[in-house]
Amino acid sequence: MTIKEAQEQVDRWIRTVGVRYFSELTNMACLTEEVGELARVIARKYGDQSFKEGENCNLEEEMADVLWVLICLANQTGVDLTEALQKSFEKKNQRDKERHINNPKLH
Numbered sequence: 415m416t417i418k419e420a421q422e423q424v425d426r427w428i429r430t431v432g433v434r435y436f437s438e439l440t441n442m443a444c445l446t447e448e449v450g451e452l453a454r455v456i457a458r459k460y461g462d463q464s465f466k467e468g469e470n471c472n473l474e475e476e477m478a479d480v481l482w483v484l485i486c487l488a489n490q491t492g493v494d495l496t497e498a499l500q501k502s503f504e505k506k507n508q509r510d511k512e513r514h515i516n517n518p519k520l521h
């Protein structure tokens with residue numbers, strides 16, 4: 415699935431099953447909530463906290479939840495994520511061209 419296809423599929427789902435998009439502000443709150451859920455899983459898998467009995471390490475699920483809401487926000491604000499990611503690569507390739515190579519902490 416390409417990023418474009420993901421944006422289209424989420425849009426189709428929202429307009430049929432989901433009826434309509436939540437407002438941008440609601441989705442921003444939902445995104446924050448999902449990032450928190452992802453942080454919780456990472457704190458337990460890679461950090462010092464432990465899962466409670468019966469709790470699963472649903473890293474993939476939480477990443478997908480974050481991506482889903484981000485795609486919703488992109489769709490309802492008219493952002494083409496493919497184009498945005500390409501621009502981000504261009505920015506990083508120019509601005510950060512030697513930044514990380516010259517960082518002794520990374521070697």
Ligand SMILES: [Mg+2]
Pocket residue numbers: 448451475476479
């Ligand atoms: Mg979640």
